[in-house]
Amino acid sequence: MTDSGFYLGREYDPKTQKVTAKNINYDPADLTTHAVVTGMTGSGKTGLCIALLEEAALQGIPAIIIDPKGDLTNLLLHFPELNPQDFKPWIDSDLAQRAGKSEDQVAEDASTSWRNGLKEWGIEQNKLSDLKSAVQFAVFTPGSDSGIPVSVLSSLAAPEIPWDDNREILRERIASTVTALLGLVGFNDIDPLRSREHILISTIIEYEWSQKKDIKLSELVLQIQTPPFPKLGALPINTFFPDKDRAELAFALNNILASSAFEAWREGQPLDVNALLYTKEGKPRHSIFYLAHLSDAERMFFVTLLFSAVETWMRTQSGATSLRALLYMDEIYGYLPPLSNPPSKEPLLRMLKQARAFGLGLLLATQNPVDVDYKALSNAGTWFIGKLQTQQDKDRLLDGLEGAVSGVSRNVFDKMISAIDKRVFILHNVHSKAPGLFKTRWVMNFLAGPITRNRIGDLNKLASATTASPFESQPSFMASAPQRQSPVSNLQSPIPQSSNSQFSSTKPPVPAGIREYFLPQNYSLPEAFKAANQPAPSEAMIESIVYKPALLASAQIRILDRKLGVDSEIARTAVVASPEKRGTVRWEEYVATGKSLDNVDTSPAPSTKFGTLDAPLNDSKLMTALQKDFTDWAFRNSSITARANQALKVFAGPDVTQAEFMTACSDAARALRDAELEKKTFAIDKKIKSIEDKIYREERELRQDQEDARNRNIEAGLNGVEAVAGLFGLGRKKSLSTPVSKFRMAKNAKEDVRESEEAIQQFKNDIDDLQRQREQIAAEITERWGRAASETTEVTVNPKKTDVYVNLFGVGWMPYYLVNSGGGLLELPAFGVE
Numbered sequence: 001m002t003d004s005g006f007y008l009g010r011e012y013d014p015k016t017q018k019v020t021a022k023n024i025n026y027d028p029a030d031l032t033t034h035a036v037v038t039g040m041t042g043s044g045k046t047g048l049c050i051a052l053l054e055e056a057a058l059q060g061i062p063a064i065i066i067d068p069k070g071d072l073t074n075l076l077l078h079f080p081e082l083n084p085q086d087f088k089p090w091i092d093s094d095l096a097q098r099a100g101k102s103e104d105q106v107a108e109d110a111s112t113s114w115r116n117g118l119k120e121w122g123i124e125q126n127k128l129s130d131l132k133s134a135v136q137f138a139v140f141t142p143g144s145d146s147g148i149p150v151s152v153l154s155s156l157a158a159p160e161i162p163w164d165d166n167r168e169i170l171r172e173r174i175a176s177t178v179t180a181l182l183g184l185v186g187f188n189d190i191d192p193l194r195s196r197e198h199i200l201i202s203t204i205i206e207y208e209w210s211q212k213k214d215i216k217l218s219e220l221v222l223q224i225q226t227p228p229f230p231k232l233g234a235l236p237i238n239t240f241f242p243d244k245d246r247a248e249l250a251f252a253l254n255n256i257l258a259s260s261a262f263e264a265w266r267e268g269q270p271l272d273v274n275a276l277l278y279t280k281e282g283k284p285r286h287s288i289f290y291l292a293h294l295s296d297a298e299r300m301f302f303v304t305l306l307f308s309a310v311e312t313w314m315r316t317q318s319g320a321t322s323l324r325a326l327l328y329m330d331e332i333y334g335y336l337p338p339l340s341n342p343p344s345k346e347p348l349l350r351m352l353k354q355a356r357a358f359g360l361g362l363l364l365a366t367q368n369p370v371d372v373d374y375k376a377l378s379n380a381g382t383w384f385i386g387k388l389q390t391q392q393d394k395d396r397l398l399d400g401l402e403g404a405v406s407g408v409s410r411n412v413f414d415k416m417i418s419a420i421d422k423r424v425f426i427l428h429n430v431h432s433k434a435p436g437l438f439k440t441r442w443v444m445n446f447l448a449g450p451i452t453r454n455r456i457g458d459l460n461k462l463a464s465a466t467t468a469s470p471f472e473s474q475p476s477f478m479a480s481a482p483q484r485q486s487p488v489s490n491l492q493s494p495i496p497q498s499s500n501s502q503f504s505s506t507k508p509p510v511p512a513g514i515r516e517y518f519l520p521q522n523y524s525l526p527e528a529f530k531a532a533n534q535p536a537p538s539e540a541m542i543e544s545i546v547y548k549p550a551l552l553a554s555a556q557i558r559i560l561d562r563k564l565g566v567d568s569e570i571a572r573t574a575v576v577a578s579p580e581k582r583g584t585v586r587w588e589e590y591v592a593t594g595k596s597l598d599n600v601d602t603s604p605a606p607s608t609k610f611g612t613l614d615a616p617l618n619d620s621k622l623m624t625a626l627q628k629d630f631t632d633w634a635f636r637n638s639s640i641t642a643r644a645n646q647a648l649k650v651f652a653g654p655d656v657t658q659a660e661f662m663t664a665c666s667d668a669a670r671a672l673r674d675a676e677l678e679k680k681t682f683a684i685d686k687k688i689k690s691i692e693d694k695i696y697r698e699e700r701e702l703r704q705d706q707e708d709a710r711n712r713n714i715e716a717g718l719n720g721v722e723a724v725a726g727l728f729g730l731g732r733k734k735s736l737s738t739p740v741s742k743f744r745m746a747k748n749a750k751e752d753v754r755e756s757e758e759a760i761q762q763f764k765n766d767i768d769d770l771q772r773q774r775e776q777i778a779a780e781i782t783e784r785w786g787r788a789a790s791e792t793t794e795v796t797v798n799p800k801k802t803d804v805y806v807n808l809f810g811v812g813w814m815p816y817y818l819v820n821s822g823g824g825l826l827e828l829p830a831f832g833v834e
Contacts, residue, residue, distance in 0.1 A: 006055035031361030039386025138465035149268025273313035320359025374400030515810030552812025
C-alpha cells in the first residue's frame with residue numbers, strides 16, 4: 001500500500017469473481033471534478049464513503065459531512081488499540097441478544113474482526129493512531145443540543161465578500177435562503193419572481209447586506225411590518241404588499257422565534273465555514289452535521305443554508321488545482337431532483353459547475369438512482385457504482401449515465417453492473433482510460449450502524465469535541481440603521497396608555513390655501529430607536545401609527561451664469577416639528593442643505609390617528625408670511641462659488657475641481673502663447689529660412705570652387721615641369737607664358753574657395769543672431785502667459801429671486817410609532833430626512 005493516493009481497496013476480477021493483489025489508489029486531486037457514489041442498501045456504499053473520508057483525514061484534507069441518517073457518525077469510532085472494551089459501549093444490545101451472545105462477547109468478536117480485517121487489507125494498526133490525530137472530528141446537531149448546536153436563525157450574517165463585486169452570487173444565495181426560510185413556515189413550491197413574500201424578504205436582506213450589515217430574524221420580522229424602503233419596484237410598498245398581508249407573514253415567521261421547539265436553532269455556533277474546516281490552531285476538521293432528528297422541511301432549510309454558506313466561502317478562496325476541502329452528502333435524494341427545483345438545488349448546481357476552480361470537491365451519494373438529475377451530475381468526473389436493487393434502478397442509472405458519462409458504452413456498463421457483488425464497485429474516472437472493478441478495503445472506523453441522537457454527546461466526548469465553542473465566536477447583532485437626519489432629537493418620555501386619547505381618528509381640517517403632505521414611513525422600528533438615541537428593547541410591538549403636524553418647507557434654487565459656466569441646483573428642506581405659535585422660524589436651525597423630499601404621500605396610511613393642528617399651522621396669514629420668509633431666506637443663503645481667469649477667459653462652476661480648472665487655464669495659456677509666438681517670430685523664421693537657402697547655394701558653389709582649385713593646381717604643376725624640361729633640351733620647347741597663366745588661374749580658384757567659406761560663415765553667424773532674437777522673444781511670451789495662467793479668482797454667484805422655486809410648503813403630517821416596549825407606550829419618529 002502506498003501513500004500517494006486514497007487507498008480504497010483492491011482490483012476485482014469479474015471472471016474469477018476474486019480480489020486480485022493490485023491496490024486501488026485514487027488520486028485525491030481527481031475529487032476536484034467531484035464524485036458520485038450509488039448503490040443499494042447493503043451494497044457497501046457507506047463503507048466506501050467512510051474509506052474515502054478516512055483517506056482524506058489521513059492526508060489532512062478538511063471536510064464538511066452531511067449525515068441525514070446517522071451512519072457517518074461512525075467516523076468518530078476509531079480505536080487505535082482495538083481493545084474489546086473500546087468497542088463495547090457501541091455494541092447494539094438488541095443485536096447481541098438476537099445473536100444469543102453477551103455484549104462482551106460481541107465486543108470481543110468485533111475487536112477480533114477489525115484486527116483481522118485490517119491485517120488482511122494491509123493496513124497497519126498505527127494507521128488508526130494517525131487517523132485519530134490527523135483531524136479534529138465533531139458532530140453538530142442543528143435544531144438540537146444533543147451534539148454541538150448550530151445557530152442559523154439568530155443571525156443572517158452578511159457574507160464577507162464585497163457586495164458590489166458579487167451581486168449576482170449574493171442574490172442567488174439570498175434567493176436560496178429565502179426559499180428555504182419560507183418553506184420552513186409552509187410556503188412551498190413558490191416562484192421567487194412571483195411570490196410577494198419572497199420578493200419582500202429578499203429585498204430586505206439585500207438592503208441590509210448591501211450595506212455590510214447582518215440582520216437578525218427578529219429584526220427581519222419587524223422590517224416585514226415596516227420595511228426600510230418606501231417602494232418595491234414602481235409601486236408603493238402598501239400597494240404591492242398591504243399591511244395586513246405583511247402582518248400575516250410576520251406572524252408566521254415570528255412563530256419560529258416564539259416556539260420553544262426552535263430555541264436550539266437560535267443558539268450555538270454560526271455557519272462559519274472556515275471555522276468548520278479548521279480549528280483556531282489551524283488543524284483540519286471533519287465536521288459532521290447529524291440531521292436524522294429533523295423533519296423534511298427542516299432538513300431542506302438547513303442543507304440549503306449550509307450549501308449557500310459553503311458556496312460563499314468558496315468564492316473567497318484563491319484558485320487551486322489540488323483538493324483543498326471536501327463536501328460530502330450521504331444521500332442527495334430530494335435535494336437534486338430532475339424535474340422540480342427545491343431550494344437546495346441551485347447552490348448545489350453552481351458548486352458542481354464552479355467548485356473545481358477553487359479546489360472544493362463534492363462527494364455525493366445516493367441509494368435511489370431513479371430520482372436524480374443526471375444532467376446536473378454530468379459535471380462529476382468520478383462515478384462509484386455499486387450493486388443495485390431492481391432492474392428499474394439499473395435501467396434508470398444506465399439512461400442517466402448515457403448523457404452524464406462520455407466515452408463508455410451502455411453495454412459495457414450493463415455487463416459490469418451485472419457482475420457486481422457486495423462491496424464491489426465500478427470505478428469510472430474521466431482521468432483513467434477505462435472503468436474498472438474493485439472491492440472496497442476494510443475501514444478503520446468501527447461500523448456500529450446509525451447512532452441515535454442521545455449518543456451524540458458521547459461521540460463528541462470520545463473525539464474531545466465538546467459543546468464549548470472550538471471556533472472564534474461570530475457576533476450576532478442587530479443591523480445598525482443608516483444615518484438620517486431626524487427632526488426629533490430625543491426619545492419622547494414614556495406616555496401612558498391614556499395619552500393615546502390625545503390623538504383622533506379624524507384628521508383635523510387644514511384651512512384653505514394651506515397645502516398638506518403626508519411624510520412617508522421611511523424608518524424601520526430599529527431605525528426609529530436609533531434616531532431617538534435609545535437602545536432597542538428585546539421585545540417591542542407597534543401599537544399604532546399616529547400623525548403629528550409639522551411645518552414642511554422645501555425649495556429648489558437654480559443658480560445660472562452662462563459666462564462663468566455655472567448651472568447648478570441647490571435643495572433646501574426644513575421640517576419644523578414644533579414651530580413657534582407667533583410664526584417665527586430660524587430656518588438655518590432646521591434646514592438640511594442638499595436634502596430633498598422627492599417622495600411624499602398624498603394620503604395617510606390606513607388605520608392611523610392624528611394630533612391636533614395648532615398655530616401657526618392653522619393660520620393662513622401666518623403660513624403665507626412664513627412661506628415668503630422661507631423664500632427670502634433661501635434666496636439670501638444660497639450661492640455658488642465659481643472660478644475665473646479673466647485674462648484667459650476661462651471660467652468654471654463648482655462641479656469642476658481646482659486641478660481641472662488649473663489644467664484648463666494651462667491649456668488656454670499654452671494655446672494663446674503658441675499663437676502669439678507664431679505671429680511674432682514669423683519674420684525671423686522667414687529670414688532664417690532665406691539665409692539657410694543662401695547657405696545651401698553657397699555650399700554648392702564652394703564644392704564647385706574646391707573642385708576647380710584642385711584641377712588648376714594640377715595643371716599648373718604639369719605645365720611648369722614641361723617648361724623647365726624644354727629649357728634644358730629634354731623635350732619640346734614650350735613658352736614660359738603658359739605655366740604662368742595656369743598658375744594665375746589656380747590662384748584665382750583658391751581665392752574663390754576662400755570667399756565662399758567666408759560667406760558661409762557669415763550666413764551662419766547671421767542665423768545665430770536671429771535664433772537668439774527668437775529665443776528671447778519666446779522666453780518673454782512664455783513667461784507672460786505663465787503668469788496669466790496663475791492669475792485666478794473666485795467669484796460668488798447668487799441666484800435670481802425668480803429662480804427660487806418653493807416646491808413644498810405647508811403642513812407636513814409626520815408619522816410616529818406608538819410602541820409598547822413592556823414599560824409603557826413610547827412615541828418614536830417613523831420618518832427622517834434622507
